[in-house]
Amino acid sequence: MPPTLQEEIRQRKPFGSAEEEAMLSIARTAAVLEHAAGEMLKKHGLTITQYNALRILRGAGAEGLCRNEIRDRLISRVPDATRLLDRLEDTGLVTRTREGEDRRFVLSRITPAGLELLARLDPEVAATNRRLLGHLSQGKLRTLIDLLGEARNPA
Amino acid sequence: MPPTLQEEIRQRKPFGSAEEEAMLSIARTAAVLEHAAGEMLKKHGLTITQYNALRILRGAGAEGLCRNEIRDRLISRVPDATRLLDRLEDTGLVTRTREGEDRRFVLSRITPAGLELLARLDPEVAATNRRLLGHLSQGKLRTLIDLLGEARNPA
DNA sequence: TGACAACATGTGTTATAACACTCATATTCG
DNA sequence: CGAATATGAGTGTTATAACACATGTTGTCA
Numbered sequence: 336m337p338p339t340l341q342e343e344i345r346q347r348k349p350f351g352s353a354e355e356e357a358m359l360s361i362a363r364t365a366a367v368l369e370h371a372a373g374e375m376l377k378k379h380g381l382t383i384t385q386y387n388a389l390r391i392l393r394g395a396g397a398e399g400l401c402r403n404e405i406r407d408r409l410i411s412r413v414p415d416a417t418r419l420l421d422r423l424e425d426t427g428l429v430t431r432t433r434e435g436e437d438r439r440f441v442l443s444r445i446t447p448a449g450l451e452l453l454a455r456l457d458p459e460v461a462a463t464n465r466r467l468l469g470h471l472s473q474g475k476l477r478t479l480i481d482l483l484g485e486a487r488n489p490a
Numbered sequence: 491m492p493p494t495l496q497e498e499i500r501q502r503k504p505f506g507s508a509e510e511e512a513m514l515s516i517a518r519t520a521a522v523l524e525h526a527a528g529e530m531l532k533k534h535g536l537t538i539t540q541y542n543a544l545r546i547l548r549g550a551g552a553e554g555l556c557r558n559e560i561r562d563r564l565i566s567r568v569p570d571a572t573r574l575l576d577r578l579e580d581t582g583l584v585t586r587t588r589e590g591e592d593r594r595f596v597l598s599r600i601t602p603a604g605l606e607l608l609a610r611l612d613p614e615v616a617a618t619n620r621r622l623l624g625h626l627s628q629g630k631l632r633t634l635i636d637l638l639g640e641a642r643n644p645a
Numbered sequence: 646t647g648a649c650a651a652c653a654t655g656t657g658t659t660a661t662a663a664c665a666c667t668c669a670t671a672t673t674c675g
Numbered sequence: 676c677g678a679a680t681a682t683g684a685g686t687g688t689t690a691t692a693a694c695a696c697a698t699g700t701t702g703t704c705a
Contacts, residue, residue, distance in 0.1 A: 354616075365517055411518070415691085422690095465509055473508055571684095650703075653699090654699085674678095
């Protein structure tokens with residue numbers, strides 16, 4: 336039998352409420368899964384946030400995106416997207432140019448090297464996702480996804 | 491209708507697999523909820539990790555716990571529990587003493603000030619949990635908790 | 646038009662996370 | 676016994692996160 340959360344973190348007292356237990360379950364699950372995903376990405380010199388930013392820029396295509404748009408699309412909020420992009424620019428995965436009508440905007444675009452890196456990563460990312468969550472049936476995954484959506488969005 | 495995750499992060503392409511969508515849903519939900527909880531705790535001068543460490547020490551009682559035991563019980567893994575405890579010691583919420591048989595161990599204990607702070611926080615934490623997740627029925631919360639447990643523990 | 650607000654980005658600084666390494670104590674086993 | 680190994684804790688350093696503030700650009704409206 337798999338350990339309960341209470342056993343995992345060796346907590347003596349039972350949880351005060353289902354809400355509390357759900358909060359801790361979500362945090363614990365995210366920590367475990369993100370740690371595993373982070374270890375995989377680290378071998379390629381990327382953090383999870385950097386990887387997500389690259390994915391966003393790949394989705395944006397040749398037009399690129401400005402800093403705040405990238406920041407708002409990231410899975411977890413970062414207060415300093417400037418230096419996140421600085422690092423991606425330093426490693427040659429992203430370029431930034433100030434162009435177009437409104438000279439306040441700085442467009443970031445993924446480089447061919449960035450696209451190539453993502454292409455190399457795609458199968459490994461898919462395999463990691465399967466390894467981490469493939470033991471759940473499609474139905475359970477769908478239920479989980481739906482419940483998490485409800486959790487994030489109070490009606 | 492609440493936005494789907496795809497809308498939330500303005501992703502064009504659909505997800506490649508349910509596993510991928512679940513990974514992102516978990517990460518997104520944890521980020522949203524932890525941000526809200528962190529904002530609440532910040533008003534009291536604590537980070538989430540510091541709060542969790544205090545909760546662990548309160549549960550341990552007068553015996554206290556050694557550093558590695560605290561580290562292993564934390565919700566999310568921290569590689570530097572020493573300085574986490576340093577900070578709690580600096581603010582007077584925790585004491586550390588080297589005693590007992592094995593002089594390698596350093597026991598950390600929560601102070602009366604730490605207990606008092608937690609007691610003040612208890613109702614606010616419970617209210618925050620209700621505010622963030624109280625819109626889900628008890629049955630849905632239980633299903634969510636169980637599915638997350640399955641997700642963390644491949645059979 | 647010209648002051649002012651809003652916006653997009655970047656910079657400076659401090660705190661924390663992350664990682665490699667050292668030190669001290671305890672245990673194991675030839 | 677005594678060298679080697681294991682364990683627990685702490686330190687030094689670099690990278691990143693987090694926060695307040697500054698700069699330049701655009702839109703608004705008296």
